[in-house]
Structures are given as C-alpha cells and as structure tokens.
Amino acid sequence: MQSLGRASPLRRDPAPSRWAYRMQRLWLTPLFRVTMRVGLPAFIVTLAVGIYLSDQARRDAFGQNFVEIKVKVEQRPEFLVGLLSIDGASPELADAVRAKLALALPQSSFDLDLDAVQAKAEQLDAVASAKVKVRTGGVLQVTITERVPAYVWRTDTGLILVDATGHRVAGLADRADRADLPLIAGDSADTSVPEAAALLQAAGPLTPRLRGLVRISERRWNMVLDRNQTILLPAENPVEALEGLLALNQAEDLLARDLTSIDMRNEHRPVLRLAPFALEELRRAQGIAPTESKT
C-alpha cells in the first residue's frame, strides 16, 4: 500500500537559479541600485517629455494653451482696472493728466505699466511728481503733486509761469492775472531763479517800488524800479551790492532822487546816471552850464 503522506516526492530545490542569483547580486550593487531607482525614472520622464515636445505643432499648442490660460486669468474681473482717479491736482490739471495718459479703460492690471504711467504724468510741466498705484476695487490711483508758480517770466514769445526751481509751470496770457508774483525777464532767467529769489528777499524796503528783475547777458541781474530807475548789479555777490545800495539809500535817500540808473557793478564806486533835467540842474548849480542859455 502506498502511503498517502508522500504525495509529492519531488521536493523543491531551495537553491536559486544561476540567473536569480546573478540578478540578486546585481541588485545589491549600490551603483546599479541608484541607477535603477533614481536614474531610470528620471530618464524615462525626460524621454517622455522630450518625445512629446519634439513635435513643433505640439510645442506651439502647448505655448498657445499657456497663453490662453494666462490671458484668462488676467482678464478676470478681479484684476480689471475700470476707473482712473486723480488726486491732488486742480480740475484743469486733472483733465490735462487724464488727456495725457489716454488710458483705454477698463484694462487688466497685468497690462498696466505703472512706471510708464508715472513717467507720462510727470512729463507734464505742471506736475512736480506723481504716485501711481492700483487700489482695490479696480481703481488706478494717481496722486499728483502740482508745481507752485513762483515767478512770471517775460520772454520774447510771451509770459511764462515758473516755479521756485525755475521749471516752467504754465503759460500766462496777461501779467495782471498773476499780479502777485514777481516778474523776471531776460534770456535764461529761469536758470538763475534762486539768485533772483535771494535778491528779492534782500530788496526789503524797495519791494513796493520793484517792477522786476532783468537778466543781462545771461550773467548778471538788473533790478528795475518804477520811475524807470534801474539798479545794475554785479555778476558776483549781487546781494551784498544790493545791501550796500540800501544802506546808501537809507543814508542819502538816493533812490528818491531823479536818477535813471545806479551802477553797483564796481563795489568801490557806485556810478549814478541822472535824468537829463537833474543833470542840467546839477551843472547849473555847479556853474558849469549856462544858467539861461538860448532863451
């Protein structure tokens, strides 16, 4: 009788096959392991992406898709700027800025070049500086600091308002419109506005009589008073010369006399030019001229 216990006389061989043994040894090699676990997946991914992108049409479609998604996001209402708000400017200037910027609103805030907007706004003469930012609610906020006109500059072509730094602010039709501002004249008077300011400061008691300052030869100032009196100031140290004249005036009451000009250019020797009548009177008093010649 055959025993039932020995149903499987063939025992399995526990030894690994030659190939299994070799594969296990290969798998235990560190370099091979790293290659298979890191290098191979990386290679496959790179290869797949490379094959996919090797076709020009696919590459284009991919770029197209990307652009579409980008545009879609940019055009969302959350990012749209629909309103331009200008602060800190007079209504006329605000209109001028608005016209200058010429923004096609509504526009996506991604498309707005805020630096360009700022530069454009600052191109206007009347604008000292501009701050631009996009506020919540789709508002483009432009905060403007205006130039304050300080002088009226008379040129050959007309009257110009300039600010304290000599920068043009606006044109002026009539002097009487801004009678409160001092008048300057002469070529490139605007470039030496700070000097003019110092002179006006120093003019003191002469201020009521002052008509304006004239830049001569782009080098020195003449101060023009009423009654056609002119004070010629030197190119160097005009303020000191003016102060000297004022002292002289206080002592001698010089300017009340019948003079047409006082030349202060030589600091040691002021030169007076008398009006013709006064000159004649002086000569007569000195006995130089005939008292009653040619009657």
Next chain:
Amino acid sequence: MTDLYQSQRTMRNMRRAALQRGVIAILDVGTSKIACLILRFDGVEDTRETDGVGSMAGQSNFRVIGAATTKSRGVRFGEITVMNETERAIRTAVQAAQKMANVRVDHVIACFSGAEPRSYGLAGEWDLQDSVVTEQDVARVLANCDLPDIGEGREVVHAQPVNFALDHRTGLGDPRGQIGNRLACDLHLLSVEAAVVQNLLYCIKRCDLELAGIASSAYVSGISSLVEDEQELGAACIDMGGGSTGISIFMKKHMIFADSVRLGGDHVSSDISKGLQVPLAVAERIKTKHGGVHATGMDDREMIEIGGDSGDWDKDRRQISRTELIGIMRPRVEEILEDVRARLDAAGFDHLPSQQIVLTGGASQIPGLDGLASRILGQRVRMGRPLRVQGLPQAATGPAFSSTVGLCLFAAHPQDEWWDFDIPAERYPARSLKRAFKWFKDNW
C-alpha cells in the same frame, strides 16, 4: 610550485582589496553543511604586539553582518564529488547571507576539511652577509628551505614559518634587525590534493565570486576553539565534522601539525540507518535526539519510536531501547577516536609538554563523548566551542561552527605565510637595475 606560489600572492592582494572595500565573505564547505558569513571590516586597527614576524597582511576589526547555513550537497569526506550540487548549495548559502547583510560580496575566503592534508616540517639556513638580519635575509632563509617530495598532484595550502634561530639562539619570533652570523628557520608546510582544491576553486568561480584566501578547516577550527594558553603551551584540536575529522596540533601559537581522518558523524548516522533499517534522515534525527556513547540501566527502559513509512503496521511501530542505539553508535565513535589517537601518536603528540586535547565540531556534541575520549586520547580532554565574534547569530555559536568562526579570525588576522615575505632579490628582475645603480655609485 611557482604557480601556486603566485596564486597565493594574488589571493593576498585580493584579500587586501576586500579589506579596503570592507566586506568579505567566509565560506565553510563541509560535508554536512555549508556555512556562509559576511564580515564587515570597521577599519584597519593598529598592529598589535604579537609574537612572530608581526602581521604583514594587515589586521582589522570585523563584525558579522550576514550569516546563512544550508545543507551541503554533493560533498563527501569534505571533498566535492558532485560539482553542480555543491555549486547550488554554495549559491543558496551566499545568496541568503547577502540578503541578510543587504550587501554584495565579491571576495570569499574558503575552507575545506578533506583533501588528505599532510604536514611537513622544513628547515633552512642562511649565512648572513652583513651580520644584521634584513627582510631580504628572511626571504632567503625561507627560500633555502628544501622542499620535500610532496607527491604528484599535490599543492601547498599553508607554509608558515614557525621558528627562527640566529646562531645558537632559537625561538625567535622576529629576527629582523638582530645581529648574528647564521639564520635558520623552521617552516611548517601543509599539502593537499590539488584536484580537490581545483574543484573548490571552480565551484566558487562559477558563483561569480573571487577567492581571497584558502585554508584547511583543521587549522582554522584550531584557531577558534583553542584558547590562547593552549595555543601557546601546545594542544591538539580535534574537529569532528560530518565526513572527516580534522586534527591540528598547535604550539607557540603556530600550527605544527595537521592531519585528517576520513571518518565523521555521517558514518555514525549511516551505521544507525543500516542497523535499524531506517532512512538516513530519520537516523540523523534519532542520533541527534537520543544519541550517546555511555549506556546506563536507565537507557534500557527508554524506548525510542523508530517509525517508518512503509504502511506495514509492524514495521512502522518498531521501538528500540536507547541502549541499542548506543550499542550501534559507540563502536563507530571509538573507531574515529582510535584513528585520531593513531595519527596523534604518529605525529609524536605524546612528546609534547602539554597533552591538552580539545574536541570540537558538530559530531563532538554526542553526550558522554568527553568520557569516552578521555579513555582513548588521554586524561586532558575538554569540549571546545568557538570564540565569540561580534554579530554572530546565536544559532551559529555551537561547536559545529568552530571552523567557520576560525575562518573569520583567519580572514581578520592571518598568520604570515611564506608568500607574505619578500621575494629574494636575486630572483627579481629589478635587481639588475639596482646593481647598475650601485656600480655607478661605487665608481663615481
């Protein structure tokens, strides 16, 4: 001779490469089991002060990181008889050990128990040229040892310088730098059957492994199971394996004799199998569970179920007493021990100052063996277990693994062998250049 000499040098280089990589495998090809350990070396340790010509092959600390044992197949008397089967068994063991260690090993140091080892004592002399012993002088005195006729088809596995003598002073460990006129040396040489080694090399090569060293298992089990003073004072280690019993005699920390008896535990099992008419596997199981060599009155009453798979009720219900089993086992064990005694007598073991005998190996675990052995071999017999090494699994610490553990120690601290020393300069082609250089130096 020169071929093997060269290949031994190559193996040393291989071992150095393995130490540099830090991982080496240990393969013990036995008759009943094949054990594979994987060692990780923690780095080269400072050379410890030792007797002998220092360690030239380098020393290292190690740790066992992988261990596997498999039933041996195709091996009889410690010799490979069926190459395919053995190769598969080696593959099983190596793969399991690699899996446990999770590291790939390329270098293996192997030991085998069979191949009829024969040991020879060699002596050489050399007159020193300038009275100080240099490494070249050591190399020359080793080269001057005249090789006995070791027989056709035999090769040298171990050739260890055991003793150096300078003039009248003997027992020098390291003669280098000493002053004298005449240097003499004693060399212990162990030769084995070349064909057996070739088979083993072939099997290992078929497993994609490189051999980094080869050792006789009698020698390595002596290294692991003899304690230091036994090695120093003289002792014999009897490694009772499955198919063969190895004998090695140590003195002054050197092996001075090795031999093997082609009988082992498997013969006891086959006796039981034949005597009781049971399969070999059952015989093996009965031997390990109930075996012994001393019968007492108690053993008459202890009945052992032999069983059987025949389907015949009478045959399957057989019982024997333990006394009967012992009656079968004892004559064979006695035969083995008497054979060992004869080998020891032939080697002149009884002239040694210390008569210590250490029994180890798987077959030495038979209960009562020490009593029997002390009757046959002499009074000073003890059972030996291998040294503890770091990381060794509990299952591999028994006496059956003494040669495996010894091979670990051999891998870590190999004794200097002939091929570790310099080649004598006159056999060296580079010498002519040196001589030309010397001539220039002398004449200008």
